Amino acid sequence: MSTLRSFAPRLAPGFTLVELLVAIAILAMVAVLGWRGLDGIVRARVALTEQMEMTRGLQLAFAQMQADCEHAADTTLLGRRPYLHQEDNRLTLIRTVFNENEPARLQVVAYRLVNGNLLRRESIATRDLLELDALWQASVSDTDSTPPVRLHGGVDSMGVLVWQDGAWRKQPAPVPQGAVATAGIAGVQVVLATRGYPQPLTKSFLLGSI
Numbered sequence: 001m002s003t004l005r006s007f008a009p010r011l012a013p014g015f016t017l018v019e020l021l022v023a024i025a026i027l028a029m030v031a032v033l034g035w036r037g038l039d040g041i042v043r044a045r046v047a048l049t050e051q052m053e054m055t056r057g058l059q060l061a062f063a064q065m066q067a068d069c070e071h072a073a074d075t076t077l078l079g080r081r082p083y084l085h086q087e088d089n090r091l092t093l094i095r096t097v098f099n100e101n102e103p104a105r106l107q108v109v110a111y112r113l114v115n116g117n118l119l120r121r122e123s124i125a126t127r128d129l130l131e132l133d134a135l136w137q138a139s140v141s142d143t144d145s146t147p148p149v150r151l152h153g154g155v156d157s158m159g160v161l162v163w164q165d166g167a168w169r170k171q172p173a174p175v176p177q178g179a180v181a182t183a184g185i186a187g188v189q190v191v192l193a194t195r196g197y198p199q200p201l202t203k204s205f206l207l208g209s210i
Helices: 017-070 129-140
Strands: 084-087 090-097 105-114 117-122 149-152 155-164 167-169 185-194 201-206
Touching (some): 017 149, 017 185, 084 155, 090 129, 105 155
Antiparallel strands (some): 084 090, 105 117
């Protein structure tokens, strides 16, 4: 006589619904934390890239100003004519232009801050002092029609000081009657306040004619 044996059904291994919900919740939290970390890295990279572009643009602008100041016109060539004019958000100077196999000529260079853009405009180069007077007047009165070159954007303000009598001055000191209007000015200091920088950027330049 054979013996009948009854076997209880064996349950297949797996996860319960509660375990699945817990695992999904953990994965969701890990994903959120990972996304926040990645988003922070991306934002920091974007901000760093913008700051590097800003720094590079300002360095190029300052380099151009330095080149212009280094070639500032010799006052002995200009007589009593002014060769430098500065005030907030604007700088105008006369520089000497040297081209190979050509005589030196004079040129009016103007920096202006317009609607947050730092612009540079240069006149034609000339050896005629009367023509230079007309170019200077057109530049300081902003009637020069020469298209400017945009050096940098995002600039809130530009301050310009001059080095005279051992100190930085906002306006040149009075000079004796008959002297050059800008006599005694040995350098220029430009202060640029830009968006994205907590402190203004300052650069000083010596004038080549001194």
